[in-house]
Amino acid sequence: MARSDLLLNLIRAANHADVALIRRTVEALIADERAKQHNVFADRLAAALKQTKGTPVLIVTEKEGLAQKGATINFYIEENNVKFEINLDAVKAADLQISSKVLRVGKIIQSPKK
Numbered sequence: 001m002a003r004s005d006l007l008l009n010l011i012r013a014a015n016h017a018d019v020a021l022i023r024r025t026v027e028a029l030i031a032d033e034r035a036k037q038h039n040v041f042a043d044r045l046a047a048a049l050k051q052t053k054g055t056p057v058l059i060v061t062e063k064e065g066l067a068q069k070g071a072t073i074n075f076y077i078e079e080n081n082v083k084f085e086i087n088l089d090a091v092k093a094a095d096l097q098i099s100s101k102v103l104r105v106g107k108i109i110q111s112p113k114k
Contacts, residue, residue: 003032017059017071023049056094067109072096085109 006029013021026049033042059071067074072090076083085107091098 003029006032015063016069017061017066019057019059019070023052056096058094058096059090068111070111073106083107087111 006025010022010025010029013019013025026045030042030045030049033039033045058073060073060075061067061071062075064074064076067085067087067090070087070090072087072094074085074087076085083106086098086103087109089111
């Protein structure tokens, strides 16, 4: 059985659209499973993780503040209308292309500088 702290960390990372934390957590799960000699499961996790490496990932959320934290597109309600924001830094980091028509109707934001 995987460590509960790692599973909880994985859920938190997914809730915050933190792709880097998801990757680090899965890597820790793989190491933990290998230490317990659960090599078949560890191999399956590693294979799944490898499939996503270098693959463009579009992260779509609907929770306030997640676009600023790295989600690509975030939906929100404003004056009873559904609107969306696009994080251009996340688009670039994921090597995605977004239609200029979509960019015109969305609210453009960028991640805070670190």
